[in-house]
Amino acid sequence: MPQQEEKKDMLKAPAAAFTHGGKFHADDVFSAALLRIVYPNLPISRGFELPPGFDGLVFDIGGGEFDHHGPRGPVRENGVPYAAFGLLWRALGPGLLGQEEADRFDETFIQPLDLDDNTGCGSALAAAIGSFNPVWDSDADADERFWQAEAFAQQILSNRIEQILADQRAKNLVEQAFSQQKDGIAVLPCFAPWKRVAKQWPKIQFVIYPSQRGGYAAQAASLPGGEPGQLKCPFPAAWAGLRDEQAARVSGIKTLRFCHNSRFMITAETCEDAKEACYAAKRQAACRLPVGGSFGPKAVVCDCDGTVASVLLHEASFETICQLQRARQQGAIVMVATGRILPVVPQNLRQLADYCVCGNGALAAGRGQTILFKDEWTKEQTEQLTAFCNATGGALSFYFEADYGIYSGYEKFWEFYKVHLGRTDCMTLCPGQDRHLTELPYGAFYIGSDKALADYLASHPDLQAAPFMPGYYDIYKKSTNKAKMIGRVLEYAQVSWNETLAFGDGSNDVEMLAAAGLGYAMENGRDSAKMAADAIAPSVAENGMAQVLQALYDPLQTDDKE
Numbered sequence: 001m002p003q004q005e006e007k008k009d010m011l012k013a014p015a016a017a018f019t020h021g022g023k024f025h026a027d028d029v030f031s032a033a034l035l036r037i038v039y040p041n042l043p044i045s046r047g048f049e050l051p052p053g054f055d056g057l058v059f060d061i062g063g064g065e066f067d068h069h070g071p072r073g074p075v076r077e078n079g080v081p082y083a084a085f086g087l088l089w090r091a092l093g094p095g096l097l098g099q100e101e102a103d104r105f106d107e108t109f110i111q112p113l114d115l116d117d118n119t120g121c122g123s124a125l126a127a128a129i130g131s132f133n134p135v136w137d138s139d140a141d142a143d144e145r146f147w148q149a150e151a152f153a154q155q156i157l158s159n160r161i162e163q164i165l166a167d168q169r170a171k172n173l174v175e176q177a178f179s180q181q182k183d184g185i186a187v188l189p190c191f192a193p194w195k196r197v198a199k200q201w202p203k204i205q206f207v208i209y210p211s212q213r214g215g216y217a218a219q220a221a222s223l224p225g226g227e228p229g230q231l232k233c234p235f236p237a238a239w240a241g242l243r244d245e246q247a248a249r250v251s252g253i254k255t256l257r258f259c260h261n262s263r264f265m266i267t268a269e270t271c272e273d274a275k276e277a278c279y280a281a282k283r284q285a286a287c288r289l290p291v292g293g294s295f296g297p298k299a300v301v302c303d304c305d306g307t308v309a310s311v312l313l314h315e316a317s318f319e320t321i322c323q324l325q326r327a328r329q330q331g332a333i334v335m336v337a338t339g340r341i342l343p344v345v346p347q348n349l350r351q352l353a354d355y356c357v358c359g360n361g362a363l364a365a366g367r368g369q370t371i372l373f374k375d376e377w378t379k380e381q382t383e384q385l386t387a388f389c390n391a392t393g394g395a396l397s398f399y400f401e402a403d404y405g406i407y408s409g410y411e412k413f414w415e416f417y418k419v420h421l422g423r424t425d426c427m428t429l430c431p432g433q434d435r436h437l438t439e440l441p442y443g444a445f446y447i448g449s450d451k452a453l454a455d456y457l458a459s460h461p462d463l464q465a466a467p468f469m470p471g472y473y474d475i476y477k478k479s480t481n482k483a484k485m486i487g488r489v490l491e492y493a494q495v496s497w498n499e500t501l502a503f504g505d506g507s508n509d510v511e512m513l514a515a516a517g518l519g520y521a522m523e524n525g526r527d528s529a530k531m532a533a534d535a536i537a538p539s540v541a542e543n544g545m546a547q548v549l550q551a552l553y554d555p556l557q558t559d560d561k562e
Contacts, residue, residue: 011091013039016056019084021046023133024146026126026153027083027117028060030110032146033154034085035059037161038092046143060084068118076111083114101164109160129153167193178204184233184534185278187271199224202498202517203534205232206278211267215257216274219265220281233535234263235281253277282536283523297501297552299493300327301486301512302545304338304345305420305468306505307522310540314422315346323549324352330553333493337361337482337504337512339443339466339474341399342369344426355493359399359443360466360476360508361485371401373488375480376440381462385444385475386433388456394448397427398441405430405441412447416472444475466508474508483511501552503537503545505529520548 017035019028032044035057045051050062059066066087068074074082082090089110093102116123132149134140170192177188178197184205188194191209198204198221211217223230239251239259247256253276255269268274302308302324308316316324324334336345337357342365345356355372356365364373382398386407389396395409404427406413417424446453450471457463465473482504490497502509502516505525513519514532521533522544530536538544 011038011057011095014042014057016054017042017044018050018054018056018058018061019044019046020061021048022142024129024142024149025117026113026123026129027085029129029132029146029149029153030085030113030157031059031066031088032150033157034088034092036150036154037158038096046146059088073118080111080115081118083117085117086110086114096161097164097168101168105160105164125156163193167196170194171197175201177207183279183282183531185275187275195222198222205282205534208271208274208278213267215255215267215269216271217265217267218274218278220263229262229264231264233281235259235266235277236284237263239263239266251277251280253280296330296499297327297332297517298499299333299335299490299495299501300324300549301335301337301500301502301516303482303504303506303509303512304336304340304349306524306540307503307509308349308540308545309346312541314420316349317543317546319543319546320549321348321352323546323553324349326553327549328352328354332501333495335486335489337486337509339468339476339506339508340421341404341426341443342401343403344421344423355489357482357485357489359480360474361480361482362399362442362476363401364485364489372492373485374442375477375485376442377436377444377477379436379440381460381477382436382441384460385446385456385463388452389446389448392448392452394446394452396447397445398430398436399443399445400435400439400441403428404445405435407433409447413445416447443480446473446475447471466506468506481511482508483515486512487515503548504533505540520545 019032035042035044050058057066058064061067063070066084068081068083068087074087076082086106089102089106093105096102097105112123113126115121116126129149132145132152134142134145173192174188174194174197177186178201180186181204184203186204186207188207188209194207198207204221206218206220208216208218220231220234223232239247240263241259241261242250243258247259248254253268253273255273256266256277257269258267266274266277268277308320328334333354334352335355335357336349336353338345339360340358342356342358342363345358350356354367358365362375363371365371386396388394389408395412396407397413398405398407404413406427406429410429413427414424417427448471453465453473457465462478463475464478465475467473487497490500497515498517500516502512502519503522504513505522507526507528509529510532513521513529519533520535520537521529522537522540524539524541537548
């Protein structure tokens, strides 16, 4: 507890205090305890009538400021009536904790006691205080028992206040560690209270800290708004309750030494193995999204290639389309965000989507392929890249609204689009390399030397590239990315990023995954995407996005059904 002079009292220090005698309750006992915490030397007396000429603070009797027994007893805005403890806390609590924390403590600790005192609704803590009263046939002194109860209540109240102040002191340390989180995993330099801070950091899934017993402990963060004990990402069910060699053998993590039966905590000898346990939990439990949690997306945004489509699956799977339809039935908008041009977004996905963001964020269209926003290249950018490809032998395709305009390397693009899109009717040969004079493109695709392109981009900082695979690159303006255009569309649709669920797999999805309220990187995705995401979804080959959406909209299965 801080020293008395550090407190900002909101009540003039009284010379003495008085409350009723006889049988006592949690209300008058905790009121006395609070006064003794704030004013340690305050004399408090009890009796059935107020002493004549008493000029001190009176509570729970006498009809004054801190008595609630009158015909118009004070009531909080939420309808919970005040008792003496609540009235005193309203005056003194902000000086101990600050207004925000005092209000929170009133709601969680004091209001249940006030409600019990006013209604007799029942409270375990109130019953414990009441048990200090002498039984009916005892000759024990009620005042003596009152002070025994007051000492008990004062210890409880002091401990709770000290815990809150400790949380306040820990906040900066914890926030610093959270700001350096990676993949939703934060590492504290020492143990500090972190759970309240974590509620304000939705990206945090696990917190690691040095254990008092040696080694490191890792805990899974709770799911905001979920049921008590619901975790964002519990440790694997197969680890529950395991210790020592068995824990290491089953997990495959060399120094894992313990996993709590409730799967919220593990311990390991090294920080790296504690991190590996967190990653293992993310991999296994990534698509477990309890529908009872607080996250109900108003927008579902997905990449195309590597997320819902692949070389073997040119359109979104039936399962994926069904789950996206469910999302729309739940009131979410569906948006595709891809490097492709609009006409080659998979037809079944294009027909379902409310919006399509194409060319890595250079173009956005609504239903009926109505163009909403477009970020075109300049004539100079187009001609400079064309000259570079002509000089180095690179194959070059520009993105136009209706199709891909092939400026060079037609055969390479024919093979590429045949394999990866399952079609070649989306490309038009431009032998004169002059289509941009009448219609500016909004992106490009390059097939050629990695080094040559890297050198070109180094001297043209207005452009950037996202690798599809070695030697194959989307090229787009540095001022363009998926997240920027998605943000414009979300604003247009009146949906916030925090209400958005996003799926992606590539480096061009990083900003989108980081900005979303909940971002999933595919198991087959690039490391940069996984680092930016909140969780990892199963691979595109496993219909990973459909699995996550199904988990979101279906009830969470119990552990014994896993």
